[in-house]
Amino acid sequence: MHLPLALRDAIAARLSGVPTRNLSLAAGRLAERYRSPAAAASPADDERLAYLAIRLPATFAAAYAALAELRARCHGFAPSSLLDLGAGPGTATFAAAELWPELAAARLVEQDAAWLRLSRELAAAAYPALEVEGRQGDLGRTPLGQADLVVAAYSLTELPLERALPVLRRAWEAAAAALVCIEPGAPEGFARIRRYREELLAAGARMAAPCPHQQTCPLPAGDWCHFAQRVERSALHRYLKSGRLGYEDEKFSYLAAVRREPPAADARILRRPAIAPGCVTLHLCGPHGLAVTRIPHRDRERFKLARKSRWGGEWREPAR
Ligand SMILES: C[S@@+](CC[C@H](N)C(=O)[O-])C[C@H]1O[C@@H](n2cnc3c(N)ncnc32)[C@H](O)[C@@H]1O
Numbered sequence: 001m002h003l004p005l006a007l008r009d010a011i012a013a014r015l016s017g018v019p020t021r022n023l024s025l026a027a028g029r030l031a032e033r034y035r036s037p038a039a040a041a042s043p044a045d046d047e048r049l050a051y052l053a054i055r056l057p058a059t060f061a062a063a064y065a066a067l068a069e070l071r072a073r074c075h076g077f078a079p080s081s082l083l084d085l086g087a088g089p090g091t092a093t094f095a096a097a098e099l100w101p102e103l104a105a106a107r108l109v110e111q112d113a114a115w116l117r118l119s120r121e122l123a124a125a126a127y128p129a130l131e132v133e134g135r136q137g138d139l140g141r142t143p144l145g146q147a148d149l150v151v152a153a154y155s156l157t158e159l160p161l162e163r164a165l166p167v168l169r170r171a172w173e174a175a176a177a178a179l180v181c182i183e184p185g186a187p188e189g190f191a192r193i194r195r196y197r198e199e200l201l202a203a204g205a206r207m208a209a210p211c212p213h214q215q216t217c218p219l220p221a222g223d224w225c226h227f228a229q230r231v232e233r234s235a236l237h238r239y240l241k242s243g244r245l246g247y248e249d250e251k252f253s254y255l256a257a258v259r260r261e262p263p264a265a266d267a268r269i270l271r272r273p274a275i276a277p278g279c280v281t282l283h284l285c286g287p288h289g290l291a292v293t294r295i296p297h298r299d300r301e302r303f304k305l306a307r308k309s310r311w312g313g314e315w316r317e318p319a320r
Pocket residue numbers: 041055056059060085086087088089090091092109110111112115137138139140152153154155158159
């Protein structure tokens with residue numbers, strides 16, 4: 001996916017005049033920061049700008065994909081207020097604004113004041129109709145208020161689990177209708193999501209996505225539920241990441257918890273569908289657990305649907 005034009009322009013304007021060499025060095029330091037959990041919490045100014053160039057397109061794509069699945073599962077859900085926890089430059093807020101033009105107000109909670117300034121600048125340029133309030137503070141202590149939709153995108157992951165869980169409970173209390181948590185699509189990220197899921201179900205939440213059921217997660221040890229979003233790389237992005245491909249795949253794990261019972265679902269597609277000439281194979285998670293379903297060409301209706309299906313999408317059996 002491409003970043004929306006207005007957001008791309010706002011970022012380009014912010015980066016214009018910054019020497020590419022400086023951005024490149026900052027991108028290296030940023031990558032080092034993510035490899036070393038002991039690194040200081042607050043990035044430097046040039047690292048924030050490097051984040052806009054190399055990380056925001058990927059975290060935007062993941063947030064957009066997760067929120068789009070929530071929207072697909074909960075027809076008629078149209079949040080007018082959003083709470084973005086650990087907002088950074090406001091990435092998840094921008095993804096929500098794209099999906100729900102009726103979104104009127106967003107409160108961004110972030111420990112880093114410079115991120116809040118940058119998020120306001122980007123929002124004013126790209127989403128001028130959106131009312132943005134920045135609230136500087138720690139997610140564990142800062143009053144959150146309430147919002148229709150609460151998002152914690154790649155932020156709980158920065159807290160040790162024993163600090164993340166109380167923040168998760170606060171996030172759920174703040175959610176009038178829905179809470180979406182996104183973590184990196186790696187075994188540790190999914191282990192977090194699975195844990196958050198247990199906590200939220202115990203607190204009375206219902207899972208809208210990706211889980212099509214409310215039972216214990218059936219994935220065996222060693223497997224992890226994750227999805228991928230392809231992100232187009234700009235020339236600057238390729239240069240800063242020394243990448244040759246014109247795209248990268250952002251892997252993420254997520255959950256969307258809601259207060260109202262979501263409509264019943266058949267299954268979620270857990271891997272890229274394997275499409276062979278006479279057969280499509282789908283790895284599914286449904287109310288009856290995990291299944292590998294082979295759909296032969298002669299099963300015409302299902303075969304047609306399966307050929308168009310995608311990793312991360314819902315699988316719905318055709319009406320009989
Ligand atoms: C990896 S960034 C993600 C930013 C944004 N949500 C995105 O998806 O691009 C994580 C953000 O969470 C913020 N953060 C981490 N721990 C926090 C805490 N305890 N209180 C407030 N913000 C926190 C960091 O400052 C950082 O901006």
